[in-house]
Amino acid sequence: MEPCDIAVIGAGAAGLTAAIFAADTARQQRGPHALPRIVVLDGAKTIGAKILVSGGGRCNVTHAEVTPADFNGSRNIVRNVLAAFDGTATRRWLASLGVELKREDSGKLFPVTDSARTVLEALLRRCMDLDVSVRPRHRVSVLRRGPLPAQDPAPFILDHASGRLSATRVILATGGRSLPRTGSDGGGWDLARSCGHSVTDTYPALVPLVLRAGMFHRELSGLSQPVALSVFADGTRIDHQRGSMLWTHFGISGPVVLDVSRHWVLAQARGQRVELRCNFLPGWDFEQTDAWLRSVAAQRPRLSLGRCLADRLAARLALALAQSAGCAAATPVAQLTREQRRQVVHACTDFLLPVERDRGWNYAEVTAGGVPLEEVDYRTMESRKAPGLHLAGEMLACDGRIGGFNFQWAWATGYLAGRAAASGICANARAARRPDSAP
Numbered sequence: 010m011e012p013c014d015i016a017v018i019g020a021g022a023a024g025l026t027a028a029i030f031a032a033d034t035a036r037q038q039r040g041p042h043a044l045p046r047i048v049v050l051d052g053a054k055t056i057g058a059k060i061l062v063s064g065g066g067r068c069n070v071t072h073a074e075v076t077p078a079d080f081n082g083s084r085n086i087v088r089n090v091l092a093a094f095d096g097t098a099t100r101r102w103l104a105s106l107g108v109e110l111k112r113e114d115s116g117k118l119f120p121v122t123d124s125a126r127t128v129l130e131a132l133l134r135r136c137m138d139l140d141v142s143v144r145p146r147h148r149v150s151v152l153r154r155g156p157l158p159a160q161d162p163a164p165f166i167l168d169h170a171s172g173r174l175s176a177t178r179v180i181l182a183t184g185g186r187s188l189p190r191t192g193s194d195g196g197g198w199d200l201a202r203s204c205g206h207s208v209t210d211t212y213p214a215l216v217p218l219v220l221r222a223g224m225f226h227r228e229l230s231g232l233s234q235p236v237a238l239s240v241f242a243d244g245t246r247i248d249h250q251r252g253s254m255l256w257t258h259f260g261i262s263g264p265v266v267l268d269v270s271r272h273w274v275l276a277q278a279r280g281q282r283v284e285l286r287c288n289f290l291p292g293w294d295f296e297q298t299d300a301w302l303r304s305v306a307a308q309r310p311r312l313s314l315g316r317c318l319a320d321r322l323a324a325r326l327a328l329a330l331a332q333s334a335g336c337a338a339a340t341p342v343a344q345l346t347r348e349q350r351r352q353v354v355h356a357c358t359d360f361l362l363p364v365e366r367d368r369g370w371n372y373a374e375v376t377a378g379g380v381p382l383e384e385v386d387y388r389t390m391e392s393r394k395a396p397g398l399h400l401a402g403e404m405l406a407c408d409g410r411i412g413g414f415n416f417q418w419a420w421a422t423g424y425l426a427g428r429a430a431a432s433g434i435c436a437n438a439r440a441a442r443r444p445d446s447a448p
């Protein structure tokens with residue numbers, strides 16, 4: 010059995026960050042000559058697949074403004090985690106690894122190279138410089154405490170694809186279930202359970218939504234536009250977001266759809282009556298839109314409904330909305346009956362999108378749910394169930410909105426877990442060196 014000081018399970022954003030901060034902290038506390046053995050085990054054939062596909066291959070590493078309100082999860086705990094390692098800390102740290110960032114108008118931060126590979130390579134380079142051993146094809150199947158030894162607590166025993174390893178501290182960073190082909194298939198939660206943790210129900214979040222066949226989404230495929238979306242559950246509005254929506258061959262996607270999707274998915278799972286309503290003229294309500302159509306009818310009576318709507322909407326969408334309101338697009342605006350006009354206004358400002366289902370784990374960017382945050386100490390990410398075990402990243406019950414927040418969560422929890430695990434190891438070493446310690 011191979012002994013090590015710290016075993017990190019999962020070499021995604023959280024696991025690699027944890028390993029780097031563990032090694033850095035140990036170097037600061039012990040000096041460069043008595044470094045702990047840190048091993049990162051990952052089940053995937055190649056390391057970092059999810060980092061490479063993130064942000065459309067550009068990796069949106071964080072956001073210019075990160076606040077607890079950008080996350081779903083126990084607000085107080087999220088606040089404390091972010092206070093320990095915020096967006097500024099992320100920027101400084103990535104700069105120290107040689108990753109220069111640029112800010113886009115939306116506030117999203119990307120590497121200046123526009124390549125996620127820059128981020129992955131910087132993380133792996135730092136691991137190598139710090140003698141952290143990163144091992145692909147090492148899926149961990151069992152995590153347990155060893156038999157009671159002279160040492161207290163007993164080290165952890167890990168069974169992995171190539172053998173067995175013992176570790177004084179373990180950092181569990183196995184991700185959630187989003188994009189399982191990258192290696193994050195939810196199996197890591199079984200390891201957490203085997204150490205006494207609970208895991209909430211989990212759902213795809215930041216996921217595209219599939220619309221009922223026969224809706225006009227196919228004709229609009231590829232079209233992107235600003236909208237306001239509201240999710241209603243049993244008649245109560247539970248979420249409202251403005252942003253860009255993309256029509257696709259299966260339904261809808263784009264930042265605003267991904268952001269509201271978790272609320273739709275969770276309400277649906279609770280068995281509530283869920284509705285997704287869209288305002289195609291964000292900022293305009295029913296009355297304002299009605300007043301606009303009436304003024305057009307008065308000033309340009311012969312203008313067709315299709316041309317009129319196309320002043321404010323993409324022509325293809327204008328046509329589709331006129332049809333769904335039961336009006337021919339060629340009808341002059343002034344000839345619309347009051348009822349027809351109201352139907353058109355309704356279609357433009359309060360359109361019921363017939364969502365059938367979410368697009369599933371293969372298309373979700375993140376997981377809603379996981380190990381409850383209350384089961385870890387937010388100062389160290391140490392388990393309250395199994396001392397010496399730390400948890401980090403997406404496997405915890407916290408998910409961020411679109412914009413770099415999920416990586417921010419991975420960096421911040423990785424930082425806390427890595428630093429604390431190393432401090433624990435160094436404290437043990439100091440205690441063992443004290444003259445009055447047991448022979």
Ligand SMILES: Cc1cc2nc3c(=O)[nH]c(=O)nc-3n(C[C@H](O)[C@H](O)[C@H](O)COP(=O)(O)OP(=O)(O)OC[C@H]3O[C@@H](n4cnc5c(N)ncnc54)[C@H](O)[C@@H]3O)c2cc1C
Nearest residue numbers: 019021022023052063064069149184192193402403413416
């Ligand atoms: C398509 C896509 C685009 C995204 N874009 C962005 C973006 O631009 N910005 C952003 O902030 N977020 C983005 N995200 C979300 C973000 O990538 C994740 O939240 C983040 O990578 C989670 O990091 P993690 O380290 O916790 O988990 P993961 O990256 O999922 O890593 C977990 C690792 O654990 C390994 N593993 C699992 N089980 C075991 C086991 N039993 N033994 C050993 N290893 C195991 C897996 O192989 C995996 O490598 C995106 C996600 C997707 C799917």
